Amino acid sequence: MRRRKSWAIACLAFAAASIGRATFGAGPEIGKPVPSLKVVDVTGQTSPNEVDYSELRKELPTVYVFVQADKWDRPMARYLRVLDEAVANQDEAVYVVAVWLTENADKTRQYLPLAQQSLQLSRTALTCYVADKDGPKDWQLDLAASLTVAVAAKGKIADVREYRSVNETLVPEVREALQKALGKPQNRD
Numbered sequence: 332m333r334r335r336k337s338w339a340i341a342c343l344a345f346a347a348a349s350i351g352r353a354t355f356g357a358g359p360e361i362g363k364p365v366p367s368l369k370v371v372d373v374t375g376q377t378s379p380n381e382v383d384y385s386e387l388r389k390e391l392p393t394v395y396v397f398v399q400a401d402k403w404d405r406p407m408a409r410y411l412r413v414l415d416e417a418v419a420n421q422d423e424a425v426y427v428v429a430v431w432l433t434e435n436a437d438k439t440r441q442y443l444p445l446a447q448q449s450l451q452l453s454r455t456a457l458t459c460y461v462a463d464k465d466g467p468k469d470w471q472l473d474l475a476a477s478l479t480v481a482v483a484a485k486g487k488i489a490d491v492r493e494y495r496s497v498n499e500t501l502v503p504e505v506r507e508a509l510q511k512a513l514g515k516p517q518n519r520d
Contacts, residue, residue, distance in 0.1 A: 358479055358491035359470050365483045366469035368395065368460075370430055373443040375456020384428045384458070388483070392425045392513055394418060394505065395481040397466055400433035402477040406498040408450060410478070413499040415452040417506045422513055427455040432472075436461040480505055484512035 359366050365385040372382050384393070394414065398407065411429060418425045433439045436459050443457040466472045472479050476493035482505065483489060489512035494501065 358472060358493060359481055359488045361488050361491060363488055364486055365393075365395075365481075365488060366467065368428070368430070368467060368470070369462070370428075370458035370460050371436070371440060372456055372458050373440055374447040374452075375428070375458060376426075379440075384456070385483075388426065388428070390484075390486045392422060392482075392484040392509065394425070394427045394509060395483065396427060396429040397470070397472055397479040397481075398429055398431050399474070399477050400431045400435075400439060403431075406496075407478060408446070409499045410497050410502060411455065412450050412452065413502045414505060415450070415455045417502050418454045418509075421506070421509060422515075425454065425509065425513075427452075429455055429457050430466070431457070431459045432464055432466045433459065434464045482508045482512050484509075 365388075367383055368385045369381060369383045372380055372384075377387065384395075396411065396414070411427075415427060418427050431439050431443065439459045443459065447457055460466055465474055470479075470481070473493050476495060478494045478497045480492045480494075481488055481490070490505075490508035492505065492508075
């Protein structure tokens with residue numbers, strides 16, 4: 332009886348530790364070129380135009396964040412703000428492209444400037460993917476993930492992380508992946 336109880340407790344502890352953690356397997360393949368990403372740039376470098384950010388950023392280090400709009404919440408907003416701050420402290424060429432995946436592109440285009448006004452992001456473009464609510468097919472996104480993060484450098488995907496639940500405490504692992512992609516020593520804060 333004790334053995335079963337211990338086993339059940341261990342399984343529950345493992346499941347609790349896994350919630351919110353990155354999952355791997357979906358997303359663009361690491362080491363491959365950054366797939367095309369045509370979005371409507373609402374607040375970024377080229378707003379308010381449609382742009383292919385993978386073409387615009389080419390070799391420049393970029394963190395692509397795919398947001399399931401129906402799962403957007405305060406913890407995700409804090410994550411994005413802390414990520415923006417972390418990127419601002421990296422190489423000045425690093426930029427974040429946050430892509431909203433939504434069924435209602437018009438409503439999202441109206442909302443994103445308000446989000447920018449609230450979050451005051453300095454190194455992040457808030458964009459909207461309008462072709463399909465499931466996102467660009469070449470990016471192979473897991474639709475069960477609330478947030479997918481892909482780190483790109485030198486024109487290739489360096490790291491991919493998918494989160495079911497997210498908050499700002501997960502930013503350091505993306506920062507470390509970015510430092511690794513840039514060939515910089517890892518900082519342990």
